[in-house]
Amino acid sequence: MTDDGTVDRDTDKSVCPGSGRPTTVEVDGVTLGIEHFGDRTAPLVLLVGGTTMLSWPDTLCAELARGGRHVVRYDLRDCGASTTQDPAAPAYTLRDLAADAAHLARSLDRRPAHLAGVGVGGMVTQVAVLDHPEAFSALTLVGTRPVAPGPVDEDLPDHDAARMEQLQARPMPDWSDRTSVADYVADGAEILSDDPQVARVRAERIWDRTPSTDAAVQMANQMGMTFAALDCTPRWRERLPGIALPALVVHGARDPFFPVGNGRSLAQEIPAARLIVLDDASTAIPDRAAERIAAAMLAL
Secondary structure (H helix, E strand, O other): OOOOOOOEEEOOOOOOOOOOEEEEEEEOOEEEEEEEEOOOOOOEEEEEOOOOHHHOOHHHHHHHHHOOOEEEEEOOOOOOOOOOOOOOOOOOEHHHHHHHHHHHHHHHOOOOEEEEEEOHHHHHHHHHHHHOHHHEEEEEEEOOOOOOOOOOOOOOOOOOHHHHHHHHHOOOOOOOOHHHHHHHHHHHHHHOOOOHHHHHHHHHHHHHHOOOOOHHHHHHHHHOHHHHOOEOOOOOHHHHHHOOOOEEEEEEOOOOOOOOHHHHHHHHHOOOOEEEEEOOOOOOOOHHHHHHHHHHHHOO
């Protein structure tokens, strides 16, 4: 039991060098897999997984911790060490995931937290700061968009059709085989212009933390497929001008999944948001950008 009253226990003893300590916490009846970096008395930066915590590179977490922050990255439900039930038919909504973020932030620090989300985790983050503004002090959005999965608004760029066709044409891997899954993810990263070797290592780490070799569970962890079945209503884009927090939007210029126009729209619609476009990045956060991103986040 931690000082703040949440249940906190080790779940993974094979911690990579320089990382924090993976644990789980029970928050409002939900188990969430989390990992701490830095001084736990320092101001909190809470990193929403997209969908697993490993969407946030160790290097960026370490940079933020060196900058005087208590950094916590966590797994969304049905991923990693968090509550896993039926990823193919989730019994919760996007707003429930947003509430998880607010409850977790309050349980870790009585002060408002800097909330950051990557990919679909950025959707969770947007709804969280809109629904629970009192829980947060700043907002960072990385490689995401202002609408839910599915058809996009006419003024927003959709997924690159040719890349999506390539991704979808591939046969599924043997989800029970670590190497097969890692090969599949590395191949997908190459199609998306991400580093395939970095993607392979991350896929192996994700596989090692995934509680089942069931295809739906593996797909939720490796590909975020839970969001295809998630209730993401109501829309929130029209509420973005009401965000009164300092905000940072980071987007890869080469991102074919959520093209950079989505990031530009977020930066325009959130008052006084700062936009950083990473010229040589695609969907993943590259280690070489960690120092620049951390500096911008620390300045909020």
